[in-house]
Amino acid sequence: MTQQPKGRLAAALLSISILLTSANAVAGTIPLMARQFPSVPLSQIESLTTVPSLSILIFVVLSNWIAKKIGNKLTVLIGVLIVLIAGLIPIAATSFWVILGSRFLLGAGVGLFNAMAYSLISAYYTGAKRQTMMGYQGSVNSLGNILMFLISSFLIGFGWRQVYLYYLIAIPILLLFWWGAPNDEKQTIQEDPQAAPQQPTSLGSLLKGRLMIYALLVLFSMMIMQTVIVKISGLILNAGYGKIADGSIALAILGVANMIGGTLYGRLFKLIHRLILPVGLLVAALGLFALAHSNSLILTYTLTAVAGLSTSLVGPYLFAESAEIAGKGNETLASSVLIVGINIGVFLTPYALLGLSRLIGNDQPAPILVAVSIVLAVIGALTLLLKEPDATEEQS
Secondary structure, three states: OOOOOHHHHHHHHHHHHHHOOHHHHHHHHHHHHHHHOOOOOHHHHHOOOOHHHHHHHHHHHHHHHHHHHHOHHHHHHHHHHHHHHHHHHHHHOOOHHHHHHHHHHHHHHHHHHHOHHHHHHHHHEOHHHHHHHHHHHHHHHHHHHHHHHHHHHHHHHHOHHHHHHHHHHHHHHHHHHHHHOOOOOOOOEOOOOOOOOOOOOOHHHHHHOHHHHHHHHHHHHHHHHHHHHHHHHHHHHHHOOOOHHHHHHHHHHHHHHHHHHHHHHHHHHHHHHHHHHHHHHHHHHHHHHHHHOOOOHHHHHHHHHHHHHHHOOHHHHHHHHHHHHHOOOOHHHHHHHHHHHHHHHHHHHHHHHHHHHHHHOOOOHHHHHHHHHHHHHHHHHHHOOOOOOOHHHHHO
């Protein structure tokens, strides 16, 4: 094959991460749509942002099988095209049920390339370069979130239908991926040309080993991040040092910190290697514990940034290492397992918080964050016991 220029390949692989959270782009339209469709229950209108997660889960599981039939590049291109078409349908649709169906379809499109946003990086890169690219992937994902909310907040001034114009962003992504990603079977950009290729392994073998631990870690990490997102505004209001709008600023800082952390991830990994996982978790635990006791906006913003920076170190490590232990040919399968863990974590967060509040006898944000920080510290300490992955151990 003719290998793509490195910059062109990297841009193509990273670009699809901009769309991973695109289902949330229309969250701000819910009140306007409730007035447009008064006969539709509010819960069903709110489901416009949650229904895609169901089809994402389904098609994340199917994407590995589909990619083996038609190829990685075509699978991604079809997924992005579906996001473009499904995303624009509500602009002209007059039936709420057509709009709801389009949202399910949009999730299917995202699900087709969700795992590949991680696995294609693992397929084309190895070693420290893979770790660096995983960090960049997290940064682009965070950048996508920031762009999404900026663009949608601008478009909503023209009406709720116009917000769906956001999905036109899929056009340049579609063209960039078509132009930058190779057509034929990948050629891994290895740091060590003498490295022997790993043999594929079965899903059953993977789930019996370290991959299940990584899936649980990413599940808990996502639950903890969702807790911060859900509780930060209430924390500021209850403590009496800010308004609800200040919570939105804190979330924006969280997103920017995640983006910066992803950019710095590769350099940090080169310095501390596998210790980056416990360091990320333990620093996040300290940040959340201090955040629960904050009494000023400046301190809250600072600690939110600490939480964002530290948690941004967890995902890239887990996705890169899961591909390493899965072996060549199983990168998408391994990423799919972790993405299922992420979605389960998001789904379970409200129930986990309810159970935790009953356990500690308090449902206020500060005590909840203290309890979460303790759980996170325990998890972080336990990861110190994880040994360096052994290739023969994981491939057996």
